[in-house]
Amino acid sequence: MDFQLALLIDAVVAGLLLGGFYAAVTAGITIAFGILDIVNIAHPAFIILGSYIAYIVNTSFGIDPILVSILMLPAFYALGAAVYQVYYLSFEKRGQDALRGLAFFFGLLFITEVGLILTFGVDYRYVNAAYIGGTVQLGPMNLPLRMLVPFVVSMILIGALQYFLARTFTGRAIMAVAQDQFALRLMAADPVRIKRIAFGISIGVAAMAGAFLIVIQPVEPSVGREYIGRVFAICVLGGMGSLPGTVIAAMLLGVVESITSTFYGPSWAPAVAFGFLLLTLAFRPAGILGR
Amino acid sequence: MRSWTFFLIAAAVGAVVFFGAHLVVQNDYVYFAGYTVLQFVVLATAWNILGGYCGYVNFGSAAFFALGAYSTVALHKLAPMPIPVLILIGGIVSGVVGLGMGYLTLRLRGAFFAIATLALAVVLQTLIVNWDYVGGSRGAYVIRPATMQILGFTINYITYLFLVMLTLAVLAITAARAIERSRLGFGFATIRDDELAAEASGVPTLRLKLIATTLSGGLMGMAGAPFPYYIGFLEPSSAFGLAYAVNSIAMPMIGGTTMWAGPLIGALLLGTLQQIATVTISSAVNLLIVGLLLVVFVIIAPKGIVGLVQDRRRARQKP
Numbered sequence: 001m002d003f004q005l006a007l008l009i010d011a012v013v014a015g016l017l018l019g020g021f022y023a024a025v026t027a028g029i030t031i032a033f034g035i036l037d038i039v040n041i042a043h044p045a046f047i048i049l050g051s052y053i054a055y056i057v058n059t060s061f062g063i064d065p066i067l068v069s070i071l072m073l074p075a076f077y078a079l080g081a082a083v084y085q086v087y088y089l090s091f092e093k094r095g096q097d098a099l100r101g102l103a104f105f106f107g108l109l110f111i112t113e114v115g116l117i118l119t120f121g122v123d124y125r126y127v128n129a130a131y132i133g134g135t136v137q138l139g140p141m142n143l144p145l146r147m148l149v150p151f152v153v154s155m156i157l158i159g160a161l162q163y164f165l166a167r168t169f170t171g172r173a174i175m176a177v178a179q180d181q182f183a184l185r186l187m188a189a190d191p192v193r194i195k196r197i198a199f200g201i202s203i204g205v206a207a208m209a210g211a212f213l214i215v216i217q218p219v220e221p222s223v224g225r226e227y228i229g230r231v232f233a234i235c236v237l238g239g240m241g242s243l244p245g246t247v248i249a250a251m252l253l254g255v256v257e258s259i260t261s262t263f264y265g266p267s268w269a270p271a272v273a274f275g276f277l278l279l280t281l282a283f284r285p286a287g288i289l290g291r
Numbered sequence: 292m293r294s295w296t297f298f299l300i301a302a303a304v305g306a307v308v309f310f311g312a313h314l315v316v317q318n319d320y321v322y323f324a325g326y327t328v329l330q331f332v333v334l335a336t337a338w339n340i341l342g343g344y345c346g347y348v349n350f351g352s353a354a355f356f357a358l359g360a361y362s363t364v365a366l367h368k369l370a371p372m373p374i375p376v377l378i379l380i381g382g383i384v385s386g387v388v389g390l391g392m393g394y395l396t397l398r399l400r401g402a403f404f405a406i407a408t409l410a411l412a413v414v415l416q417t418l419i420v421n422w423d424y425v426g427g428s429r430g431a432y433v434i435r436p437a438t439m440q441i442l443g444f445t446i447n448y449i450t451y452l453f454l455v456m457l458t459l460a461v462l463a464i465t466a467a468r469a470i471e472r473s474r475l476g477f478g479f480a481t482i483r484d485d486e487l488a489a490e491a492s493g494v495p496t497l498r499l500k501l502i503a504t505t506l507s508g509g510l511m512g513m514a515g516a517p518f519p520y521y522i523g524f525l526e527p528s529s530a531f532g533l534a535y536a537v538n539s540i541a542m543p544m545i546g547g548t549t550m551w552a553g554p555l556i557g558a559l560l561l562g563t564l565q566q567i568a569t570v571t572i573s574s575a576v577n578l579l580i581v582g583l584l585l586v587v588f589v590i591i592a593p594k595g596i597v598g599l600v601q602d603r604r605r606a607r608q609k610p
Contacts, residue, residue: 039402110582271417274410
């Protein structure tokens with residue numbers, strides 16, 4: 001009984017830490033899919049790309065992966081802005097974004113994954129940092145720093161994003177673009193430019209989350225696929241386009257996944273996220289915080 | 292042209308392909324390669340019934356394909372059965388799952404549906420991985436016989452599989468063409484163009500969409516059912532491979548989604564290209580080619596090859 005309880009508490013704590021990281025992974029899709037209504041299926045591909053850049057810089061220069069993630073933000077912002085420009089010109093402007101836009105992102109996902117496989121092979125890659133392997137003792141629990149550090153940085157990142165969206169002019173324009181593009185134009189803001197900025201941020205956040213991912217676990221190119229279900233499950237469950245909702249949903253999913261893999265074995269864990277998503281879509285498409 | 296006339300012509304073309312291959316090439320490899328190409332013809336045609344006609348993108352093709360394949364593995368362990376029966380059962384299993392998925396998700400529009408299909412694929416894969424009877428994550432062996440007797444002739448088993456898939460492809464294309472020109476097809480087109488307006492005009496959209504998911508899923512399962520005999524060893528990560536999902540989307544998109552000829556052209560073109568690339572370069576590169584072609588085509592030629600041809604014909608008629 002006591003042993004079971006200890007196991008349960010451990011699973012819940014590990015799930016909460018994992019959930020914090022999932023929130024960072026999903027934040028980008030909350031902006032792209034929830035706010036901008038761009039179904040970026042290729043989001044996990046950018047996450048894995050971020051992981052590999054963190055890996056390259058870390059192994060060749062020994063720079064901390066999380067520091068790398070901040071340094072590479074401008075590059076991924078530019079990449080995101082460029083992808084949005086292509087998407088806008090080829091699909092949004094012509095008014096056929098739905099079906100073909102999906103196929104476009106699906107193709108991007110595929111190209112990135114196969115490209116990474118061709119360059120790096122399918123071996124698992126990992127990074128080195130001082131805190132990987134260490135633990136913090138908190139009462140009866142051992143918190144691995146490998147999980148704790150990404151969790152803390154993720155929370156800071158989400159806080160900063162929330163501040164940006166709620167308080168700054170550009171951030172509020174991003175929120176507005178989801179509601180009424182025409183009205184935004186009357187306020188002398190170009191919706192396309194605002195969306196380009198937002199999508200750039202979304203990809204930048206994805207790449208940062210990629211660096212956290214490779215701190216938490218070794219990465220190989222097809223790991224990203226598992227995250228397609230997770231990010232969309234969390235985004236929908238969190239009520240589409242709400243960052244606080246995203247955090248709650250991410251932690252919920254993290255805890256449920258962690259409990260499943262502790263008590264039923266890790267081979268069932270992937271089904272949890274997707275099962276969650278299917279049930280959410282079927283019965284509560286508006287999400288937890290949705291109306 | 293009536294459907295049955297079309298069917299006879301398609302069957303005749305199929306027969307010419309089969310006997311032509313038999314006469315010209317004295318090598319079994321052409322059947323191995325040809326089987327894969329034809330399998331993609333069926334998959335692409337099946338995807339297009341839901342994706343092209345109704346405008347609902349299905350990312351879970353691999354799941355339906357794998358369901359067909361795994362129902363064969365399960366039945367094979369119970370009692371060996373002739374392949375046409377297995378195809379029928381595989382089709383029914385996948386069709387029923389398609390119907391169920393439709394009930395769960397078709398109230399969702401567009402993108403949500405696409406994501407839900409992706410989720411379904413992973414849930415099914417996890418179930419199969421944890422189901423020991425069909426081999427779990429270790430995979431299962433299915434030994435195929437060396438030869439097969441048809442109408443008194445003894446033919447190689449791979450030749451027989453090729454013949455089965457050829458028949459299935461002819462049937463699938465005939466069905467797709469018949470749907471395209473029927474009331475059903477027009478109903479599908481209204482859903483694709485404006486679902487809200489269709490519903491307001493009295494089109495029973497939910498029922499039509501359920502018919503489309505069932506047909507599309509069933510056909511994919513039928514394409515998957517003979518697969519264990521072809522490959523000899525089936526394991527979840529190959530049966531649920533992303534290659535099936537991306538190919539069954541890319542082929543109709545490249546060929547053109549509004550007409551039965553689109554998936555056919557796309558599958559023949561891409562399928563053959565992939566076979567060549569697999570042999571001459573590597574199998575990873577051939578997937579890269581598919582991805583690149585898909586992206587290039589949706590940007591530059593959104594209506595696919597069929598659309599390009601139609602535009603050119605129209606342009607020629609104008610002056």
